[in-house]
Amino acid sequence: MTRLSGGLIDRGTTLNFTFDGRAMTGHPGDTLASALLANDVRLIGRSFKYHRPRGLVAAGSEEPNAMVELRTGARQEPNTRATMAELFNGLSARSQNRVGSLGFDLLAVNDLMSPFFAAGFYYKTFMWPKAFWEKLYEPMIRRAAGLGSLSMLPDPDSYDKGFLHCDLLVIGGGAAGLAAALTAARAGAQVILADEDFRLGGRLLAESHALNDAPATDWIAQIEAEFASLPNLRVMTRTTVFGAFDHGIYGAVERVGDHLATPGQNVRQTLWRITAKRTVLAAGATERHIPFANNDRPGVMLAGAMRAYANRWAVSPAQSVAIFTNGDDGHRTALDLAAKGVTIAGVIDTRAGARAQGDYPLFAGAVVSDTKGRLGLKRIAVTREGQTQWIEAGALGVAGGWNPNVHLASHHRGRPVWNDDLLAFLPEPGAVPGMVVAGAANGQGSTHAALQSGAQAAIDALAGLGMTAHQPDLPRAEDAPVNQAAFWHVPGKGRAWVDFQNDVTVKDIKLAHQENMRPVEHLKRWTTLGMATDQGKTANVTALAVMAELSGQSIPATGTTIFRPPYTGVSLSVLGAGDTGTHFRPRRLTPTHTWAADQGAVFVEVGQWMRAQYFPRAGETHWRETVDREVLATRAGVGLCDVTTLGKVDVQGADAGEFLNRIYANAMGSLKVGMVRYGLMLREDGHAYDDGTCARLAEDHYVVTTTTAQAGPVYRHMEFARQCLWPDLDVQLISTTDAWAQISVAGPNARKLLERVVDGFDLSNAAFPFMACAELSVCKGLRARLFRISFSGELAYEIAVPARYGNALMARMIALGADLGATPYGTEALGVLRIEKGHAAGNELNGQTTAQMLGMGRMVSTKKDSIGAVMSRREGLTAETRVLVGLQPVDASARVAPGMHLFTEGGAQNTDTDQGWITSACYSPHLGSMIGLGFLANGADRMGEVITAANPLEGQSAALRVVSPHFVDPEGGRLRD
Amino acid sequence: MRFSGFRVVKEALTGHHGWKPLWRTPAPQASYDYIIVGGGGHGLATAYHLAKVFKGKRIAVLEKGWLGSGNIGRNTTIIRSNYLLPGNEPFYEFSMKLWENMEQEFNFNAMVSQRGILNLIHTDAQRDAYRRRGNAMLLAGADAELLDRDGVRAMYPWLNYDNARFPIKGGLLQRRAGTARHDGVAWGYARGADLLGVDIIQNCEVTGFRIENGRVQGVDTSRGYIGAKKVGVAVAGSSGRVMAMAGMRLPIESHVLQAFVSEGLKPVVDGVITFGAGHFYVSQSDKGGLVFGGDIDGYNSYAQRGNLPVIEEVAEGGLALMPAIGRARLLRAWGGIMDMSMDGSPIIDRTPVDGLYLNAGWCYGGFKATPASGYAFAHLLATDTPHPTAAAYRLDRFNRGYVIDEKGMGAQPNLH
């Protein structure tokens, strides 16, 4: 087939491409679909279930059949509609869903088996023998399933996200959309015009209609020129608005680089979140077909698509074509093709009174009842009054009427409204707040009506914003009425396809009806109707009509399925643009990160933070060796650890003490200025929430700390208490987690080291005892805070300086403390030190435990009302007997692991006999064995008992002795020296 | 009519004329012994087990729309019994055992496929928690395996191992977990119940309860009053609205959960993978679509649709874990109403109204519970005592302090 005359392609430039390895050429302006037609390719794909040979049905994004794997290597992109792929030089496409060649697909055997594969058949079989489903049947089905394939290589392209705001979003750049955008932009509104095509004009490009007696492209060019001069209008082609969300927010994908061989320095696609005060939906309409026997052969297509290929792309699927129509629209196709020199083998019109509108054979009151041509249409059977004749035709255009594209107008679950005159569902008015629908999407399908309704929609939309817009001078255009007669399918014995891709036929719908799968959702799910990549755009309404006919109900009473985003498929890469790989979450670095990295620290993810896990030295061959050294060095000399990640909340105001009394389970109002107290917070449901310290720097000034994990939630919780529960209290909060670098200085030499840093501050035990705090200066004038608190059980302090000095302070202290054994330690050693001391951390405070379980039941004050106090006294919480204990293996070489479950020695091991679990465990260099902390039923009364820790998951168990959780210095003498 | 391969062949050769309706379309009778409100998965499973196991008679299921129109027809089809707490794990393991024999029992292929579920581990604390959970599963008679990084890599070599914000450190695997065809489950129970004489009445909305002297007498419906000795409510998503008609406030909020399916692809994901650190999970259906999801949107909603940020977040999680799926396309997003309970666990219990029973609060995990939920609810309706595996699902556990809080999030439904 050579090209027809005319068309919107650049014949001066030739583009090379391949399809299934065959070299072909096309021109700029072509889609892959039009270029394939120009190269006489009709067979493009295979259907999902029966592997029937298939060609193009449509010319736009509704295409159900012609899907290809586009590009190669890591850029391989499955299920690309040939109709949406803009041709570029070097494009490579392959047909998909076949075993063997496209012309000889071994799985086409499924088609012969089709009587066995009727709707729902798989629910009725494959059940015996039982094991065969997973071993035989399902693997077989899965091998045949799916359409295109992924390369399973990471996507090499870049993607972006952006936010746009406008007064008016116009969706669709056809006649209605152009008129709407023009009207609104001239009124000075901020306007975005988005269209999925690479060229503005929509259906105007596909028709031969004149505007003001000139080609429509003249008017479009004139409008585009004006658009270019309007700074308040943003035109976005290659942009699909795929979803209407709440409050005027729309999701859109701009295909920035899909028309290029590679995106180069640019992104491939951009995800736009468009916030629009008002929207005009001018998404046009999609033609529907009329099922008849063997209506799925390559060459059978929508008549409107055939017209589009001829007018816009100057191609015809065959030299001789026929048209099957139930209205005047089919005749248009015949006229347009005939005008381009294509032979019209006949127009078959279901209406007995139809008249030819040109010089072509007309079969009025006739239907197409069958076709021939395995890999491409050769002839069609025309039946009139019981008489059938076969006529030769290489292609057949089917015109069954137009369905308005109501999708976006229905994304808020609006239900389309049936219109008997138009034989179509129209959008439910007002279903999406702020949206007005215009043009063919609203059933105003003539060019004149589309232009007028688009302009009016813009005027109405802007009026809602208090803006005045005026109807522009719109071109004279055709205004033909819709002339069609309801005709939904040709009755007969052969298989007549309704949903092409998923191979759903009229027979399947009949079977669904017979089996009482009549509600539209049952019909869909039983037959898989409308569940293919086109989501039933060319199938659903026709199927409803068939079901309505069978059940004797009206079409609207039969109902519609739910319209869901996205309007057309959206690549996952663009939906996740930017925030993937190592950028998946922000990476928070501690103030001493640079210093730690210089020391060769190994880092570990702690929520969003990267913390130094340990600091290996030359010669150390195992992480345990390093951690043991850090622990022993801390207990023998002094260790330093960056603890900045703990949350810090500054609490100020006259009522700060009273506020904290209500937040913490224990009393804080009575805390003396200059002192620190351990604090336990409960959730309002009485369970332990978080712990930390509370330091009183002044009468009206506290600093509280939280765990690292809960820094955000606890601050939010405190703001809730302040703003929502007790707004009458004079108290202010601010999170200072990132403002202060905080370093733990722990070990018998901690005081000596700090004395070398502070500016004349008395650190003696008398002047600055255990649990003291102060504001002071260090390093000759640097503002600092000092807390004498200990997580390790050693004499210890935490020193805080403004965050930007953290790195320098750490380096300074390590240098100054060289003779004191100053050693940096990471989170591993931190964990060992706290387990040895029996301090609870995240594994113990996991949201399921209580103060009582943590051995702090008496801390919950009964004298005051604090958050969680009332609920902590419920029966289920007080009856809980599991408490925190220490666990030491009887055999010092035994492994102790968190997550082991605890049982009476020698007893049965099951859910009912379960007595607790190990929360934390580590190797204790202090004790020379592994040790653990855990919650054990009646644990306080079982000191010395040997119990069994079971770990069937790893085929292991251990005999453990129940001991105090304080493995090191249980009297706490070291803290207080 | 019994379904079988033989029957399929016979019908294929004789033009499919012999297939009968999968269920009747009965008109409601004046009264029943049992009325189940809600023709979703749990309601249909309840009716089936009530008739089959407990030999109940005169049973009706009242469904306001089409049967299976609730969350049974709108989920990600995962079945598993990988819970931690003793109130939950035996129940879900009971459910798993019912899944394993369901299809032969009700003679309908629900495509139960034990493809395995892998919960990925990214931190030491997560491994600790999964070790505790895996052991709890084994102690309750379920199966579990702890994998290291190499073990995970052997199963799924194309996950992101080398360029990840949260590197994969291992996983907890339950091989007996997997997926089932969600609609098939609803239809299998519906057909099974119908064959046992249960009246499944579609398009019949309950508009009120008639309660006299503290005892339920029947229900008002869009198709008139229907008397009942006992009424069981299984209307997840609408539990609050329905029970308000009986004067009850529930420890439940309704939230929207979105889920997603990609266009059909040749098989790549064999089992179910969950990426807790990235709030993402995925499997691949027998049709080839990647079925995936993440967190609930987070706000109260009855809209059955969600918003764009969650779609983006879920895609981000998916790509962070599986950079090779980027060039696949999202085909469809949908949203369902979740009964988010205050501790993340369900309720199967009597109510203060005699003869009125409640099955609710399944959060976003009701699908896997369908068989056991139906069985246990039928047990309760028939015997007035809880099924042993569901004994913890009491309504008064909140007041008494016996919450079943798997995630340790407290009384905030959107965090469970």
Added chain:
Amino acid sequence: MLIPHPLLGPRDAQEFTYLGDASLLNRPDGLADTAPEAFNDYVYLRDNPAGLHRELWFHEQGDRSWLIVTRNTVTHEILGAELARDVALAAMGGAQ
């Protein structure tokens, strides 16, 4: 969604963290005899309406104010937003 912040104008809901029903403002007196039952109601039971819902949102990525937003849970339409602190103070004033 867009939340009409009373001080900052319309803000994307992604900047906020959701908590739940605004009844959480009405914390019972923990020292009253009726506290156990009152707290059970307060902590666990919800009206959970299909329709207008007054609910708490925290402007976590913004000015850290807690808002009470009135929103329709069926349509997601938002009818207004107030500072929770103002509402709580007004309730206290009303009680005096």
